[in-house]
Amino acid sequence: MSDSTKVTAPPAGAGSAAPLDLTDPALLADPYPAYRYLRTAHPVLRGPLGAFLVSRYEDCAALLRDRRMGKDFARSNFFEQVMGDAGDEPPPFLGLGLDDFEAKLFMLTDPPEHTRLRGLVAQAFTPATIERLRTAVAGIVAGLLDDLPERFDLMERLGTPLPIRVLGHMLGIPAADQARFTVWSAEIAGLLDLDVALEPEVARARREAVAQCTAYFMELAGRRGDGDDLVSQLVRARDEGSALSTQEIAATCVLLVVAAQETFSNLIGNAGIVFARHPHAFTRLAADPGVADATLTEILRLEPSAHQVGRIALEPFDLHGERIEQGDAVILLVASANRDERVFTDPDTFDSDREGPGHLSFGRGIHYCLGAPLATMMAREALRGLTDRITGLSLADAAVTYKPGMGLRGPARLDVVVQKRAA
Ligand code: HEM
Numbered sequence: 001m002s003d004s005t006k007v008t009a010p011p012a013g014a015g016s017a018a019p020l021d022l023t024d025p026a027l028l029a030d031p032y033p034a035y036r037y038l039r040t041a042h043p044v045l046r047g048p049l050g051a052f053l054v055s056r057y058e059d060c061a062a063l064l065r066d067r068r069m070g071k072d073f074a075r076s077n078f079f080e081q082v083m084g085d086a087g088d089e090p091p092p093f094l095g096l097g098l099d100d101f102e103a104k105l106f107m108l109t110d111p112p113e114h115t116r117l118r119g120l121v122a123q124a125f126t127p128a129t130i131e132r133l134r135t136a137v138a139g140i141v142a143g144l145l146d147d148l149p150e151r152f153d154l155m156e157r158l159g160t161p162l163p164i165r166v167l168g169h170m171l172g173i174p175a176a177d178q179a180r181f182t183v184w185s186a187e188i189a190g191l192l193d194l195d196v197a198l199e200p201e202v203a204r205a206r207r208e209a210v211a212q213c214t215a216y217f218m219e220l221a222g223r224r225g226d227g228d229d230l231v232s233q234l235v236r237a238r239d240e241g242s243a244l245s246t247q248e249i250a251a252t253c254v255l256l257v258v259a260a261q262e263t264f265s266n267l268i269g270n271a272g273i274v275f276a277r278h279p280h281a282f283t284r285l286a287a288d289p290g291v292a293d294a295t296l297t298e299i300l301r302l303e304p305s306a307h308q309v310g311r312i313a314l315e316p317f318d319l320h321g322e323r324i325e326q327g328d329a330v331i332l333l334v335a336s337a338n339r340d341e342r343v344f345t346d347p348d349t350f351d352s353d354r355e356g357p358g359h360l361s362f363g364r365g366i367h368y369c370l371g372a373p374l375a376t377m378m379a380r381e382a383l384r385g386l387t388d389r390i391t392g393l394s395l396a397d398a399a400v401t402y403k404p405g406m407g408l409r410g411p412a413r414l415d416v417v418v419q420k421r422a423a
Contacts, residue, residue: 028402028409031307032348035336044322051078051310051329052322057340057360059319060309060332064364069311069330070110071367076312078329103247105255107367110314118370120237120244121252124170124230127373133166137378140165141385148389151396154414158382159268163260166378171253172229173220184213185261188254192310192407213257217250230256260371266305266403266410267379273411274299276395278350286387291352292380298352301344301359307335308407309363334360335409390418 027034038045038055047053054060063069106117123129144158144165160182168178187209190202198206217231224232225239231253238244275282285295311330316323324330338359339347345354362369369375386393396415403412 028404028406029400031335031406031409032339035333035339036341038333039336039340039342044320044324046322047331049078049329051331052319052324053331053333054319055333055336055340057337057343057357060334060337060360061357061364063311063330063332064309064360064367066365068313068315068317070314071108071114071311072104072110073108073310073312073329075327076329077325077327078312103245103251105251107255107259111366114366116243117248117252118366120234120242121230121256122370124233125370125374130373130377133170133374134377134381136169137166137381138385140169141381145385145389148418148420150420151415151417154272154393154416155265155269155411156413158385159265159410159414160261162268162378162382163264164257166374167257167260170230171220171256172224172227172231177216181213181257182261184209185258186403188213188258189262189408190405192405210254213254214247214250217253218246220253221246221249256371259369260374262403262408262410263305263371264375264378266408267300267375268382269411269414270303270305270409271296271299271379271383272393272414272416273395273400274303274350275393276416279392279394281350281352282387282392284352285383286391289384289387292383293376294352296376296379296383297359298350298354300361301338302348302350303409304335304338304359304361305408305410306361307333307409309334309360309367332360334363388421390420393418 035055038053043054043056043059045053045055054063104113106114109117140162141158144161148157164173164178164181164185165175167173168175168181173181187206191206191210220231221235225235226232231249234244234249234252238246238249281295285291309332311332313324313326313328313330316325318324338344338361341347343357345356362372362375393416396417400414401412403410
């Protein structure tokens with residue numbers, strides 16, 4: 001299946017005889033050589049637990065839109081394999097029916113269920129609705145960035161609190177309750193990593209986070225109904241006869257918070273890393289706010305918040321000589337696709353003026369990130385907040401420690417040293 005001689009040896013993480021070990025720490029620190037190896041030597045590779053890894057842009061872009069690909073992992077061969085291997089106490093996974101959700105997260109459903117549930121909240125995330133939140137978001141950013149010291153953890157100061165404050169504002173979560181969501185989100189997002197070898201206490205913490213976060217929203221839905229917040233809107237939709245249960249309301253709220261929290265905080269951390277490595281990008285942005293969208297687009301291409309997007313084959317098909325059977329799990333390596341040399345010139349280089357096809361960091365097709373307009377607006381306001389206050393930043397520690405897991409990728413913390421603007 002090898003169609004190039006450019007890469008002769010597999011890099012760290014790729015193992016001598018694939019499959020790729022997605023838990024190798026060397027891979028987490030720098031997965032890009034392994035992705036390049038995969039794109040060149042194994043564009044489709046049977047990876048951990050039999051899931052197929054797909055690494056080229058053209059394939060990922062096509063499969064994201066392909067209606068032969070579903071998202072309900074409970075219907076997969078992968079699910080059976082995990083259950084078969086797991087003995088009495090199977091590990092918790094989102095959407096596999098092994099967790100405490102009585103309703104599914106709509107990100108892990110197929111039409112018509114997906115269409116119904118996504119449709120109920122879509123109106124709250126349109127670009128026009130999101131634009132009306134801009135002043136509130138700018139106020140939250142200003143509060144977080146007031147009195148910046150010369151050295152601070154960018155994640156703690158901005159990346160972590162910003163999304164939960166904004167989602168808290170949209171969902172009507174009292175400010176005093178918001179801190180616990182950052183803990184729950186990190187635990188629940190960890191479930192996306194399809195890790196079968198979890199330590200018992202890690203598995204327990206993840207199960208508890210799912211149970212507590214769901215119970216929180218069940219209780220909140222019980223108290224809401226009159227307000228403008230999204231929970232009240234969903235409660236009214238339920239009471240006015242939409243086919244919607246209270247469990248589905250809770251699951252939808254859990255999804256919104258988790259989908260926003262880890263991805264957005266990763267975006268801020270990854271942006272900090274890009275700006276430290278490419279100081280001219282920050283200087284240019286500070287001088288010309290008009291390049292904010294192009295800068296963000298390039299950060300998302302080069303260092304995406306989510307590296308993998310999962311699918312289940314709903315019918316059999318062949319790809320690059322591999323037979324993918326109905327029920328097989330397929331992992332689309334969007335972070336690899338974004339650096340595909342077949343599509344992007346100098347793909348490892350930061351270039352906010354580049355033209356060509358768009359990145360896949362928000363997905364494509366029916367599951368395209370519902371929060372993309374919100375994430376973009378929050379990020380624009382966050383960047384404006386930074387460029388208004390500082391002229392540049394560098395990393396206090398050149399070696400970045402990443403959060404565990406390969407599904408979502410961003411720094412665990414990011415200590416930066418900043419040059420403050422004269423007051
Ligand atoms: C930089 C920030 C973000 C990134 C990179 C990101 C990335 C993604 C990606 C790749 C998907 C597609 C998953 C798939 O195809 O399987 C997705 C879906 C989703 N995202 Fe985001 N996301 C971000 C922020 C947000 C925010 C702020 C929200 C707000 C609520 C959000 C809500 C969602 C939801 C609800 C879905 C599921 C959509 C569906 O299945 O129909 N995301 N996101």
